[in-house]
Amino acid sequence: MNILIKNASVLFFTEENGYIEETSIGIEKGIIKHIGKIPNDFNYEKVIDGKDKLAMPGLINTHTHLPMSLLRNYADDMPLWKWLTEKVWPIENKLTKEDIYWGTMLSIAELIMSGVTCFNDMYTFADTIAKATASTKIRGNISHTLFDKTRNDNLNFKTTRSLYEKWHKSNNDRIRIFIGPHAPYTCSEDYLKVITNLAKELETGIHIHLSESLQEIEHISKTYGKTPVKLLDDIGLFDVRTLAAHCVHLTEEDLDILMKKNVHVLYNPTSNLKLANGFAPIDKMIKRKINISLGTDGSCSNNNLNMFEEINLAAILNKGITKDSTLIPAIEAVKMATINGAKALGIDDKVGSIEIGKCADIILLDLNKPHLYPKYNLISSIVYSAQSSDVDTVIVDGNILMENRKLTTIDLEEVIKHVKLSSKRLIKQMH
Ligand SMILES: CSC[C@H]1O[C@@H](n2cnc3c(O)ncnc32)[C@H](O)[C@@H]1O
Numbered sequence: 290m291n292i293l294i295k296n297a298s299v300l301f302f303t304e305e306n307g308y309i310e311e312t313s314i315g316i317e318k319g320i321i322k323h324i325g326k327i328p329n330d331f332n333y334e335k336v337i338d339g340k341d342k343l344a345m346p347g348l349i350n351t352h353t354h355l356p357m358s359l360l361r362n363y364a365d366d367m368p369l370w371k372w373l374t375e376k377v378w379p380i381e382n383k384l385t386k387e388d389i390y391w392g393t394m395l396s397i398a399e400l401i402m403s404g405v406t407c408f409n410d411m412y413t414f415a416d417t418i419a420k421a422t423a424s425t426k427i428r429g430n431i432s433h434t435l436f437d438k439t440r441n442d443n444l445n446f447k448t449t450r451s452l453y454e455k456w457h458k459s460n461n462d463r464i465r466i467f468i469g470p471h472a473p474y475t476c477s478e479d480y481l482k483v484i485t486n487l488a489k490e491l492e493t494g495i496h497i498h499l500s501e502s503l504q505e506i507e508h509i510s511k512t513y514g515k516t517p518v519k520l521l522d523d524i525g526l527f528d529v530r531t532l533a534a535h536c537v538h539l540t541e542e543d544l545d546i547l548m549k550k551n552v553h554v555l556y557n558p559t560s561n562l563k564l565a566n567g568f569a570p571i572d573k574m575i576k577r578k579i580n581i582s583l584g585t586d587g588s589c590s591n592n593n594l595n596m597f598e599e600i601n602l603a604a605i606l607n608k609g610i611t612k613d614s615t616l617i618p619a620i621e622a623v624k625m626a627t628i629n630g631a632k633a634l635g636i637d638d639k640v641g642s643i644e645i646g647k648c649a650d651i652i653l654l655d656l657n658k659p660h661l662y663p664k665y666n667l668i669s670s671i672v673y674s675a676q677s678s679d680v681d682t683v684i685v686d687g688n689i690l691m692e693n694r695k696l697t698t699i700d701l702e703e704v705i706k707h708v709k710l711s712s713k714r715l716i717k718q719m720h
Pocket residue numbers: 354369373377378381411412413434471472498501560586587590
């Protein structure tokens with residue numbers, strides 16, 4: 290369906306900055322074909338009135354565990370290791386394929402309703418996650434989590450290979466498959482080497498948790514006599530595109546390695562705070578021009594998938610930590626949630642900004658809200674004042690997934706019905 294977004298305030302990026310311009314966007318076969326003057330012969334089936342609307346690139350949530358919304362508010366106020374081993378892993382062992390499906394559907398509904406057009410996920414039953422992604426038409430980068438210590442996985446990579454063959458670049462290239470080793474403390478050195486070779490063979494990337502807690506640093510130092518970053522570098526893992534979630538505890542040498550090897554850091558401020566892991570050295574990463582994108586982590590450690598909260602937190606938290614009010618400027622926080630995520634995933638030629646030739650992954654915010662007046666600076670409005678419920682319309686690949694806050698590809702009542710059944714059964718099984 291061709292769409293005309295007429296006279297909206299539109300957010301554009303420049304290399305160093307960004308600006309807002311009142312203009313129109315013509316979308317043809319899922320692609321942004323026109324910006325500004327729309328040619329008279331442009332045929333469209335749908336007009337979206339841009340009055341009091343801000344059009345911006347869809348948000349990219351670069352670190353999720355979608356099925357974990359089933360575990361929302363199940364395990365709180367605990368440190369990471371206790372949280373994983375005493376609460377999360379025992380209940381995850383009880384999850385069925387159906388639970389995974391409905392938990393994922395619940396998360397995708399939440400993502401779309403809060404302006405996310407693309408996610409980067411890591412979980413088991415990834416084939417089921419891919420099915421939910423395909424049916425809802427959201428864009429998703431998916432990895433099947435691999436462990437060979439602590440928990441056992443299929444060490445022959447059968448699941449990862451078949452996931453890749455079935456889904457990589459499918460659904461008009463909305464779905465891509467990465468390899469997902471869980472972390473340096475749950476995967477052995479040899480296993481990580483084989484994983485690196487698999488990523489090279491499949492020409493895809495790696496999504497991993499890295500240097501998240503002090504306990505991880507101590508454990509890896511005791512086992513290998515080096516930091517987790519140095520361990521992965523020595524293995525050669527960074528020779529393939531690496532998306533590293535958290536990166537809270539880093540030495541200067543670690544930071545230099547991440548910079549040299551173009552590792553993409555997935556920054557999860559809420560999760561880092563809630564699991565009491567600390568503050569990632571974002572200022573030092575910025576100085577080294579390391580690409581930083583934002584993520585929520587799963588809904589059991591956040592406990593929502595609201596990227597507006599992460600944008601706000603990224604901007605204000607780092608000012609407080611460094612006592613430098615210029616760090617991170619509003620536009621930089623917005624880029625972390627959009628174009629930087631696209632760069633991490635290697636799809637910045639397709640999405641992440643509103644430009645002619647890119648896919649139409651666009652969201653519209655309703656500006657006619659008390660907390661968004663006056664409109665002195667709409668980039669500041671996004672970062673310091675907007676709420677996820679201001680998202681009115683969501684377009685992915687030219688498909689309208691939400692209009693006037695109504696989901697078009699998800700029956701939310703049905704999803705909630707199944708989530709209630711799954712959560713009741715799970716809690717019974719745990720007692
Ligand atoms: C079974 S697939 C993914 C695996 O990762 C666990 N997980 C979720 N959040 C975190 C985190 O912040 N650090 C480490 N591991 C995490 C999740 O519970 C799953 O077991």
